Amino acid sequence: MINIAYKVQVSPRAKHARLKVSAKNGLTVVVPKGFDEARIPGILDKKRDWLRKVTQRFEEQRKFLSPEPPGQLPERISLRVIGEEWAIDYRTTAAEHVSGVERPGHRLLVLGDIDSTNAVKAALQRWLSRKAHEHLVTWTRRLAEKNQLDVKHVTVKSQRTRWASCSASRTISLNVRLLFLPEPLVRYILLHELAHTQKMNHSKLFWALVQSLEPDYQRLDAELRTAWRFIPAWLGPVTDSGL
Numbered sequence: 001m002i003n004i005a006y007k008v009q010v011s012p013r014a015k016h017a018r019l020k021v022s023a024k025n026g027l028t029v030v031v032p033k034g035f036d037e038a039r040i041p042g043i044l045d046k047k048r049d050w051l052r053k054v055t056q057r058f059e060e061q062r063k064f065l066s067p068e069p070p071g072q073l074p075e076r077i078s079l080r081v082i083g084e085e086w087a088i089d090y091r092t093t094a095a096e097h098v099s100g101v102e103r104p105g106h107r108l109l110v111l112g113d114i115d116s117t118n119a120v121k122a123a124l125q126r127w128l129s130r131k132a133h134e135h136l137v138t139w140t141r142r143l144a145e146k147n148q149l150d151v152k153h154v155t156v157k158s159q160r161t162r163w164a165s166c167s168a169s170r171t172i173s174l175n176v177r178l179l180f181l182p183e184p185l186v187r188y189i190l191l192h193e194l195a196h197t198q199k200m201n202h203s204k205l206f207w208a209l210v211q212s213l214e215p216d217y218q219r220l221d222a223e224l225r226t227a228w229r230f231i232p233a234w235l236g237p238v239t240d241s242g243l
Contacts, residue, residue: 004044004051008037017043021054022161073120074234077108077128079179081186082135088124090114100127121234125158128176128235132156136174140190147213149194163189163224163238166196177238180230188220192243 006027009020014032017040021027029040044051077086086106091114098112098119108127114120137154144151153171165173172193178186191213199206210217221243228237 004055006040006044008040010035019043019047019051021051027051027055072234073117074124074232077124077232079131080230081179081181081183082131090120098123100124125176125235128179129156129158132174132176132179136178136186136190139186140172140174140194143187143190144194144197147191147194149197151194151197160236160238163227163243164193166193166200168200170197172197175238177231177235180232180235181227182230185220185223185227188214188217189224189243192217192221 004027006029009028009030010033011030012033014030017029017031017035019027020030029043031037031040073090074088077088078084079086084106086108089103089107089109091109091111093111095112098110098114098116100123101109101111103109110120110123112119112123133156137156140151140154143149151170151172153169155171155173156176157173158177159165159173159175163175163178167173172190174190174193178189181189192210195206195209195213198209207217214220224243231237
């Protein structure tokens with residue numbers, strides 16, 4: 001039997017036992033009400049090879065999750081996907097809120113109570129969200145039109161558990177952290193989610209559609225497992241590297 005620490009979460013919506021792993025919380029076994037927890041070690045043993053790989057990957061990620069000391073804020077922000085690097089200037093003012101103002105030469109001026117690390121990080125995330133709406137949402141709609149795929153809405157969020165998602169109503173949600181990834185990876189993620197507007201599963205038909213959109217999808221999908229390394233520590237990684 002595999003020896004690994006885990007927590008049990010009883011979910012009234014669960015129909016079967018499933019495993020949930022994150023860098024922050026470790027392994028959680030989600031089970032339905034009335035589930036015989038004595039069966040859990042056997043379930044883990046069947047998944048031992050997968051668990052060894054994923055836990056090793058998350059061990060590497062945990063160093064990014066430790067609290068940052070006050071003042072540990074970025075001096076530069078590199079948005080790889082759009083090829084922009086921004087220098088960050090901080091200025092204390094009497095303004096009630098912290099805000100970011102773009103200046104010529106790719107300089108971002110952060111104004112307000114800059115001694116409040118959380119407020120500064122929130123302001124930087126709002127700025128990133130604006131950049132994501134400007135570039136990623138537009139890009140997604142262009143890809144949808146080019147490939148004749150019907151997407152209803154495209155939103156930007158700051159998820160900590162996934163790069164992107166697509167709902168049954170064909171709404172695609174993009175993680176603001178995509179701005180930090182290389183362009184080929186982001187393009188694959190967008191095409192992957194657009195394929196879900198046609199197939200809301202990971203069936204053979206779905207992967208055939210993905211392959212028609214991106215022939216090199218298998219290599220790119222594998223690269224996503226370590227893409228968290230591109231995310232700066234102050235922002236925090238995506239703890240589930242899949243799609």
